[in-house]
Amino acid sequence: MADDKCTSCPAFNRKSLKKLGINLDNTDFVVALAGNPNTGKSTVFNSLTGLRQHTGNWPGKTVARAEGAFSLNEKKYKIVDLPGTYSLLSASTDEEIARNFILFGQPDVTIVVVDATRLERNLNLTIQILEITDKAILCVNLMDEARRNKIDIDSRSLSRELGIPVILASARQGEGIPELLQSVEDVVTGRFLCNPFRLKNISSELNYAVEKLEKMLIAEFPGMPNARWVALRLLEGDQQIIDSIKNGEISSVIKQQIIPEPKVEN
Amino acid sequence: MDIKNSKENILNTAEKLRWEVGEDFHDNVMETIYTDAARIADIVVIKDNKKAFHLDRFIDRLVTSKWTGFPIMFLLLALVFWLTVIGANYPSGLLANIFVDFLYPVIRQYAVSFGTPLWITGLLIDGGYLALAWVVSVMLPPMAIFFPMFTILEDFGYLPRVSFNMDSLYRKVGAHGKQALTMSMGFGCNAAGVIAARVIDSPREKLIAIITNNFSLCNGRWPTQILIATIFVGTLVPAEYSGLLSASAVIFVALLGIGLSLLVSLFLSRTMLKGEPSAFSLELPPYRPPKILQTLYTSLVDRTLFVLWRAMVFAFPAGMVIWLVSNINVGNNTVAEIFIDWADPFGLFIGLNGVILLAYIIAIPANEIVIPTILMLTIMVTGIHNVGEGSGVLFELSDVNETANILKAGGWTALTGINLMLFSLMHNPCSTTIYTIYKETKSLKWTLVSTILPIAMGLTVCFFIAQIWRLLE
Numbered sequence: 001m002a003d004d005k006c007t008s009c010p011a012f013n014r015k016s017l018k019k020l021g022i023n024l025d026n027t028d029f030v031v032a033l034a035g036n037p038n039t040g041k042s043t044v045f046n047s048l049t050g051l052r053q054h055t056g057n058w059p060g061k062t063v064a065r066a067e068g069a070f071s072l073n074e075k076k077y078k079i080v081d082l083p084g085t086y087s088l089l090s091a092s093t094d095e096e097i098a099r100n101f102i103l104f105g106q107p108d109v110t111i112v113v114v115d116a117t118r119l120e121r122n123l124n125l126t127i128q129i130l131e132i133t134d135k136a137i138l139c140v141n142l143m144d145e146a147r148r149n150k151i152d153i154d155s156r157s158l159s160r161e162l163g164i165p166v167i168l169a170s171a172r173q174g175e176g177i178p179e180l181l182q183s184v185e186d187v188v189t190g191r192f193l194c195n196p197f198r199l200k201n202i203s204s205e206l207n208y209a210v211e212k213l214e215k216m217l218i219a220e221f222p223g224m225p226n227a228r229w230v231a232l233r234l235l236e237g238d239q240q241i242i243d244s245i246k247n248g249e250i251s252s253v254i255k256q257q258i259i260p261e262p263k264v265e266n
Numbered sequence: 267m268d269i270k271n272s273k274e275n276i277l278n279t280a281e282k283l284r285w286e287v288g289e290d291f292h293d294n295v296m297e298t299i300y301t302d303a304a305r306i307a308d309i310v311v312i313k314d315n316k317k318a319f320h321l322d323r324f325i326d327r328l329v330t331s332k333w334t335g336f337p338i339m340f341l342l343l344a345l346v347f348w349l350t351v352i353g354a355n356y357p358s359g360l361l362a363n364i365f366v367d368f369l370y371p372v373i374r375q376y377a378v379s380f381g382t383p384l385w386i387t388g389l390l391i392d393g394g395y396l397a398l399a400w401v402v403s404v405m406l407p408p409m410a411i412f413f414p415m416f417t418i419l420e421d422f423g424y425l426p427r428v429s430f431n432m433d434s435l436y437r438k439v440g441a442h443g444k445q446a447l448t449m450s451m452g453f454g455c456n457a458a459g460v461i462a463a464r465v466i467d468s469p470r471e472k473l474i475a476i477i478t479n480n481f482s483l484c485n486g487r488w489p490t491q492i493l494i495a496t497i498f499v500g501t502l503v504p505a506e507y508s509g510l511l512s513a514s515a516v517i518f519v520a521l522l523g524i525g526l527s528l529l530v531s532l533f534l535s536r537t538m539l540k541g542e543p544s545a546f547s548l549e550l551p552p553y554r555p556p557k558i559l560q561t562l563y564t565s566l567v568d569r570t571l572f573v574l575w576r577a578m579v580f581a582f583p584a585g586m587v588i589w590l591v592s593n594i595n596v597g598n599n600t601v602a603e604i605f606i607d608w609a610d611p612f613g614l615f616i617g618l619n620g621v622i623l624l625a626y627i628i629a630i631p632a633n634e635i636v637i638p639t640i641l642m643l644t645i646m647v648t649g650i651h652n653v654g655e656g657s658g659v660l661f662e663l664s665d666v667n668e669t670a671n672i673l674k675a676g677g678w679t680a681l682t683g684i685n686l687m688l689f690s691l692m693h694n695p696c697s698t699t700i701y702t703i704y705k706e707t708k709s710l711k712w713t714l715v716s717t718i719l720p721i722a723m724g725l726t727v728c729f730f731i732a733q734i735w736r737l738l739e
Contacts, residue, residue, distance in 0.1 A: 038551045089296070117552065120307035127299050145552055150314035158310040172557060199298050206291060209283040216276050234280040236292055242280075245273055 017181060019050030020069035020076070027069055027078035029188045032105065034098055034129055035113035036122050037084030040141040042066075043171040044113055044180070045081040072181055077188075080107070088128045096240075102133055103226060108188045109135045111180070116146035116153055116168070130162065130196040132229040137165045137183045144170035163195035198228075209235055322553055326427070330550075335431045342424070343453075344517055346415050350488070354407040361403035370396060388593060389586050397585025397635055401577050404634045408485050409570045412454055417565035421556035425450065430550065437543045439528050440535025442471035445478070449527060452482025453520075456695055457702040459484075464706070468544045474531050476703055477716045480695045481527040483520050486577070486633030490690045491516045493637060497670045498683025515687070523691050530719070538715070580631030580697055588628050588639060592646055606647055616725060617685040617732030621647060621676065626689075631697045636690070641669065644676035681735045685728045692724030 033041045045051065049068030066081040082098040089095075102110055110133050114122035119140070130136060140153050159166040165183040169176025186192035202210075213231035217224055224230065233241040284291075329338050373395065377387045419425065425447055433443030444466050452459030459479040466472040483491065495515040500508035535541065591602040599607075602624060610620035625639040673682075694717045695703070704713045 089292075119311050120303055123303035123307055124299050127302055145554065152312040154310040154312060158306065161306045161309065172554075197302075199295070199302065202298055203287075203294065206287050206294065209287050213276065213280055213283065216279060220273060220276060231280075232295070234277070235284050235287060237280075237284060242277060245276065248273070 016073050017048075018071040019048065020071055021050050024067060024069050024078055027076040029075060029077045029108040030105065031077050031079040031184060031188075032102055032107035032110040033079060033081045033113060034102060034110055034125075035084060035139075036086060036115060036118075036125055039084065039113045039115040039122065040171045041081055041084060041113045044111070044139065044141065044169075044177075045079060047171055047174060047177050048079055048181075072185060075185075075188075077184070080105070085125065087125060088132070099132070102129060103229070107133070107135075109137060109184055111137045111139050111184070113139045113141050113171075116140045116142050117149055117151055119153065126162070127197065127199070130164070131198065131232070132226045134196055134226075135187050135194050136196060137167065137180070137187060138162060139171075139176070139180055140166060140168050141171050141176075143168045143175065144173060162197045164197075165192055165194075206235075325553060326550060329424070329427045330430050335427075339428060339431060340521075342419070343520075346412065346419075347488070347517070347520070348513070349415065350408050350412045353411045357407040357410075358403055361406065362399075365399035365403055366396065370399065385593075388589055393586040393589030394582040395585070397581045397588065398578055400638050401581040401632055401634055402574070404489055405486060405577055405632075406570070406574055408488060409454070409574060410566060412485060413565040413570050414562050416450070416454055417561045418556045418558065421554065421561055423551050423553045426550050435528060436531065439532035440541065440543050441474045441478075441531040442466045442468060442543060445471070445475040445527075445531070448475045448479060449482050449524065452479040452484060454485055456480055456482065456484045456699040460699060460702045460706055468541075470535075470539050470541045471544060473707065473712055474534050474539055476706060477534060477712065477719065478527040478530045480699070480716065480720050481523040481530065481691065483523050483691060484633065484696075486696065487636075487690050488516075489634060490637050491519055491687055493669065494683045494687050494690075497673065498678070498680045499687075501670075502680065519687055519691050526692070526723075530723075577632045577634070577698065581635060584628060584631040584635060588635075588642065591624075591628070592642070600646070602643060602646065606643065615732070616728040617681045617735065618689060618728060619677065619682065622682075622686060622689070626693060630694070633690075633696050641672060644672055648672075648675050681732060685731055688727055688731065689724045692720045692727060694718070694721045 033045055035041050045066065045068060048070045050070075051066075051068045067078060068081070069076060069078050071077065080101060082101055085095040085098045087095065088099045088102075101107070110129060112126050112129050114126060126138060138158065140155065140158070143153070146153065153168060155166045155168050165187065167176050167180045167183055169180060171177065183192065187194060210228060210231045213234055214227045217227040217230055221227075230241060230245075234245075328334050370391070374387060374391050377391060428450060429443055429446040432446035432449075436443050436445050445463075447465065448459045448462045450459075451462040456479050459482060460476050463472050463475040463479070466475055492512070495512035496508075499515040500512035503511050535543075591605070592600050594601050596604060605624050606620035608620070609623045613619040613621075613623050621640055621643045625636055625643060629636045629639050694700070700713060700717055703716050704710070707713060
């Protein structure tokens with residue numbers, strides 16, 4: 001891989017990035033943008049797609065999900081900007097949009113955008129997202145602001161703790177975007193294998209219950225990618241999840257996603 | 267495969283296990299998440315706590331304080347409007363010069379030279395084109411100034427603070443605190459304000475925000491307010507105070523609008539839309555230095571041109587209607603004249619006149635064509651000659667004195683002026699906004715309420731003002 005040095009440099013990606021706006025035909029991969037409100041998801045979205053999704057400094061601007069596309073090294077990516085949410089466990093509309101997309105839309109990678117100055121609070125959501133998806137990248141945005149407030153983030157330790165790539169960025173200045181692109185490519189092609197953080201401190205009874213349900217779910221719906229999370233929701237009595245199991249909606253989503261999926265392995 | 271492994275079985279097992287794991291399971295999970303988040307953050311966040319002075323907090327203390335919060339808000343509001351008004355004057359005149367004074371005769375002559383029938387040039391050029399030219403020259407400059415300034419405030423992080431200040435007021439009247447955000451958007455354009463109401467989750471509070479948005483004086487109505495205030499309010503005092511007084515009159519009408527939006531919200535939440543205000547958490551985001559150039563670009567392209575385009579789409583047919591009603595004769599009179607004669611008694615009774623009523627019907631598509639329509643109709647009725655371009659042709663009089671003379675010849679008094687300012691605040695939303703309300707609510711009933719409620723209020727208020735005025739005279 002020595003001859004690969006140039007192409008693996010993040011700076012190379014910036015050059016081969018083509019912003020495709022809303023041209024969503026024949027995309028190879030799907031990227032989701034999730035995170036707390038007002039962390040700069042739409043700014044990241046705009047700098048990748050060249051679109052001008054409305055951004056502004058107040059929580060809750062993105063009211064529906066927005067879609068755009070970009071291409072990188074001859075692969076086309078569809079990117080979906082999800083409304084900001086504080087958690088995935090309650091029942092408000094925007095949380096449902098975000099949750100359903102990550103769960104059923106089966107993105108190839110989910111970029112979790114967090115606010116560097118409010119990392120602890122934002123990690124709550126990150127951990128929840130890691131419960132429902134394997135492939136994720138943490139984009140620690142607003143680093144410029146953090147530096148202004150004399151806050152620094154140890155990205156290596158963070159990456160080790162969470163088991164996913166961590167990029168420090170300030171999207172408004174374009175800082176960190178090439179590295180983010182590099183990570184996106186690494187994760188979707190399997191060059192970086194995520195080993196996401198999972199809740200460890202849950203009680204043994206709960207663990208037993210979750211594992212039992214998880215096995216049953218996988219037996220019934222082979223290939224269900226986030227059976228563990230579905231099991232958790234079932235335990236909690238989430239009506240939406242119960243319904244989608246009853247009417248088989250969950251299985252149709254899984255099949256649809258699994259069969260045409262292009263195998264990218266190297 | 268095991269037959270027992272059916273969907274039902276899964277759900278039954280889940281049911282059973284749910285009892286085993288206990289009720290506090292949700293709290294357990296949340297607690298675990300919080301503990302882990304705190305642990306990780308502790309490892310990776312490197313903080314320097316020595317910073318003594320937090321500018322963010324200092325500003326926040328000022329702009330959300332009980333004492334200084336509101337004055338700062340009004341000052342900022344006044345500054346934005348003042349800059350809009352002052353700054354829009356010159357480019358408006360320039361655009362009018364290009365589109366109306368220069369291009370209009372050229373296009374017209376060109377069409378005539380091809381032997382185009384008179385009714386076609388009349389309908390398309392004297393009607394449609396001129397209405398369009400007017401809307402562009404009057405609407406574009408203030409929007410191009412107002413929207414970027416507003417976006418800069420938004421980018422900086424000021425809007426959530428406004429919301430924070432207004433929250434207690436809106437909660438008292440049973441509405442949502444975020445209505446302050448949609449209200450401020452409405453000052454730019456009511457249609458945009460109605461769309462912005464999507465940020466409110468509760469359907470009840472969203473409806474209140476949509477219905478009352480019309481009380482935010484939109485861009486299209488500012489020119490009317492300023493012109494009429496200058497002519498009829500400013501002249502009530504000696505010349506050196508007239509500017510100050512007319513500016514204050516305009517700000518007063520804008521503040522009255524905010525007051526009315528609170529009052530109508532209260533009324534709605536006690537009658538048609540009963541309910542408790544829902545709680546919401548509003549994070550006060552950190553202040554961010556706005557990116558000026560980017561802001562200019564996005565607010566110009568996404569907001570200004572977007573709103574302008576919609577206004578233009580409606581202005582063209584409206585211009586044709588104006589031309590038609592003032593050129594089609596029934597008997598000896600034009601349709602416009604017949605309507606004005608018919609509506610005049612009622613109009614005068616409530617301190618307006620028939621011309622104003624007709625103008626507001628014709629100008630439903632866009633508030634910015636109200637004043638030119640009024641002038642054109644007044645000239646037609648009073649038979650003043652040597653001004654304007656001829657019957658049914660929209661024009662702009664750049665000289666305020668000339669406009670004043672025409673209106674006074676049309677029988678206008680200070681009462682007419684004041685009532686017009688109030689009626690401009692309280693009348694039906696423009697058709698773009700009505701259509702947007704329908705699209706957002708998907709309900710004919712609420713669209714009708716939003717349309718008729720303000721008009722009923724406007725007519726009532728004008729009636730009472732007229733009666734009181736006549737008593738005092």
